[in-house]
Amino acid sequence: MLAALDPHTLGIAVSIVLFTVAFQAMFYLLTTKSYPGNECWAVALMVLAFSFLALQLRGRIPDIVSVLGLNYGVFLSMCLFYDGLARFHGRTGRTRMNLVNHGMALLAAGGVLLHYAFNGVSINGRVLLFHGFQLFISVRMLAMIAQSRNPQQRGPYAALFMVFLTVACVSLTRIYLLLDAPPITSLLQQDVGIRMIMLVGMAQALILWFCILLITHTRIERELEEARGKAELASRTDTLTGLRNRQHFEAEFRREIERASRYGQPVSLVIFDIDHFKRVNDQHGHQTGDEVLVEVARCASKMTRASDLLCRWGGEEFVLLMLAADDDALKAADKLRRHIEQHTFPQVGAITISAGLAQLRADDDPATLIRRADNALYRAKSRGRNRVEKEVSDFASASPLSLRWAPGFTCGHPAIDEQHQILFGKTNLLLERCGGRDDKEVVELMEDLLRETERHFRYEEGVLRKSGYPHLKEHGEEHARLNQKGRLLLDQFRTGQAPSSTLSSFAVRELALGHISEEDLSYVSYIN
Known part of the structure; x- marks a missing residue:
C-alpha cells in the first residue's frame, strides 16, 4: 500500500500540511496569550516543514543542501519540541536550549555530512544516524512528558506520550531492518519506509499542534481560575490590616447564623473600636493611624481562636463572631480589651478599645444582631470607654440611648x-x-x-x-x-x-x- 503512493506527490502534500500548521502556529503566537515554549513549538513546526520541502527539492538544489536540510532540520525541530515543553514547565536551566540535545543533533548532522562525503553511494548509514537520533530524542521526550504530567491535562499529555512512543517504535524498527538491508542509493525511489516517515511526521505535527493548543488552553483556564480566586480573596480582604473585610463577614455571617440555628449552637457578636482614634490621626498623622490599626488587628488576631471570625468592619471598627454563649464571649472580649490596653504601641504609647456584645436570638437576622451589638458598643462609649458592655434584655431601662458624662x-x-x-x-x-x-x-x-x-x-x-x-x-x-x-x-x-x-x-x-x-x-x- 505504501509502495503505491507517489513519494513526490506525498511529500508535497505533507509539506503543504506542515506549512499550514506552522503558519497557524505563528499566527496563534502573535495574536493570543503565549507562554514560554510556545515560540519554540512554532519554530519547530516551521523547521519541520522546510525539512520535508528540502527532501522534495532533491535534484533541484545541491544534494548537500537537501541532505543537511532534511536531516538537521528534523533533528532541530525535535530539539525545539523538547525545549518548548521544558520551557513551558519551567524546567530550563541557564540557557533556553537543552545543550545535550542540540549537541547530539550537531554530532548526528556531522555524521550525516561525513557519510555523504566519503560514502555517497549508499545512504543506509545516513538513515541509521537519522533514526538513531530520533530514537534518542524520543526517549528523552517520553521522560519529560512523564515528569510533566498534570491531572488536569491527562488527555493531551497521553496523546503526546503516544506520539513520541510511536516515533521511538518506528525508529527502532527502521534501525533493526536497516542493519541487514541491501544498500539503498535513492531515498525516494528505493526506500518504501520514507513514505511512512513522511506520514508519521505529518501525523506527529498535527497531533503535536492539537495537544499544544489543548495544554495551553488548559493552562489559561487554570490561570483564570486562580486569578478569579485571588480576586475573590482580595475583594474579601482588608488591604491595610490583612483581616477579612465587611463583605466577607456579611457572607460568612449568614452561614454561621444558619448553622447555629440548625445545630442549636450559641453565637455571640462583638463589635469594638479604638477609643479616641481621631485624636491619633490629628496628633500623629494618618500614616501613624494606619500603623495603629495594623497593630490592633495583629493583637486581636493573637487573642482569637481559629473558629472565631475576626474582620475589619470599617474605619477603626472591628467585628468578632464567636461560637460561644454571651458570658464566655464577654470574658473573651474583656481579655482582648485588657491585652490591647496593656500592649505598648510604639507610635502612640497606650491605646484602649470599647466593645459591645450581643448574643444571637432565635428570631434574629444579621441586621438585628449587628444593631444590638452596636447599641452595646455605644453604651460602652457613653460610660467612659475602655470597657465591654453586654446587651441587656430591658432596652427601655438600660438603653445605649442614655448618655452618662464621664471624666474622660x-x-x-x-x-x-x-x-x-x-x-x-x-x-x-x-x-x-x-x-x-x-x-x-x-x-x-x-x-x-x-x-x-x-x-x-x-x-x-x-x-x-x-x-x-x-x-x-x-x-x-x-x-x-x-x-x-x-x-x-x-x-x-x-x-x-x-x-x-x-x-x-x-x-x-x-x-x-x-x-x-x-x-x-x-x-x-x-x-x-
Whole structure:
C-alpha cells in the first residue's frame, strides 16, 4: 500500500500540511496569550516543514543542501519540541536550549555530512544516524512528558506520550531492518519506509499542534481560575490590616447564623473600636493611624481562636463572631480589651478599645444582631470607654440611648465642659421621647438641642480663636456640617420622610459621642 503512493506527490502534500500548521502556529503566537515554549513549538513546526520541502527539492538544489536540510532540520525541530515543553514547565536551566540535545543533533548532522562525503553511494548509514537520533530524542521526550504530567491535562499529555512512543517504535524498527538491508542509493525511489516517515511526521505535527493548543488552553483556564480566586480573596480582604473585610463577614455571617440555628449552637457578636482614634490621626498623622490599626488587628488576631471570625468592619471598627454563649464571649472580649490596653504601641504609647456584645436570638437576622451589638458598643462609649458592655434584655431601662458624662470627656475649660454637660442632658431628654407618639414634643426638644448646639459652637470657636488653635478652620467646618445635617434631619422628620431614630442616632453618634467626646478633645493642649 505504501509502495503505491507517489513519494513526490506525498511529500508535497505533507509539506503543504506542515506549512499550514506552522503558519497557524505563528499566527496563534502573535495574536493570543503565549507562554514560554510556545515560540519554540512554532519554530519547530516551521523547521519541520522546510525539512520535508528540502527532501522534495532533491535534484533541484545541491544534494548537500537537501541532505543537511532534511536531516538537521528534523533533528532541530525535535530539539525545539523538547525545549518548548521544558520551557513551558519551567524546567530550563541557564540557557533556553537543552545543550545535550542540540549537541547530539550537531554530532548526528556531522555524521550525516561525513557519510555523504566519503560514502555517497549508499545512504543506509545516513538513515541509521537519522533514526538513531530520533530514537534518542524520543526517549528523552517520553521522560519529560512523564515528569510533566498534570491531572488536569491527562488527555493531551497521553496523546503526546503516544506520539513520541510511536516515533521511538518506528525508529527502532527502521534501525533493526536497516542493519541487514541491501544498500539503498535513492531515498525516494528505493526506500518504501520514507513514505511512512513522511506520514508519521505529518501525523506527529498535527497531533503535536492539537495537544499544544489543548495544554495551553488548559493552562489559561487554570490561570483564570486562580486569578478569579485571588480576586475573590482580595475583594474579601482588608488591604491595610490583612483581616477579612465587611463583605466577607456579611457572607460568612449568614452561614454561621444558619448553622447555629440548625445545630442549636450559641453565637455571640462583638463589635469594638479604638477609643479616641481621631485624636491619633490629628496628633500623629494618618500614616501613624494606619500603623495603629495594623497593630490592633495583629493583637486581636493573637487573642482569637481559629473558629472565631475576626474582620475589619470599617474605619477603626472591628467585628468578632464567636461560637460561644454571651458570658464566655464577654470574658473573651474583656481579655482582648485588657491585652490591647496593656500592649505598648510604639507610635502612640497606650491605646484602649470599647466593645459591645450581643448574643444571637432565635428570631434574629444579621441586621438585628449587628444593631444590638452596636447599641452595646455605644453604651460602652457613653460610660467612659475602655470597657465591654453586654446587651441587656430591658432596652427601655438600660438603653445605649442614655448618655452618662464621664471624666474622660472633660477638656479642662470650665465653660466648655459645662456646655458639653448641658448638651448631654438635652440629648438624653430627646432620647427619652424618641419613639413615642408625641412628635411635636420631639420636634421641640430637637429644636432646643440644635439651638443650644449652635450657641455652644459659636462660643467654642471664640475660645479656640483666642488660643491660636491651628485647626480652627477645619473645626468650624465640622460645626457647620453638624448644624446643617441636624436641621436637615429635623425637616425630614417633620415631613414624615425620616423616623425619630435618625434624630436620636445623630444626637448620640455624631454630636455627643462623635464630636464632643472625640473631636473636641483634640484641642485640649491648646486651650490649657
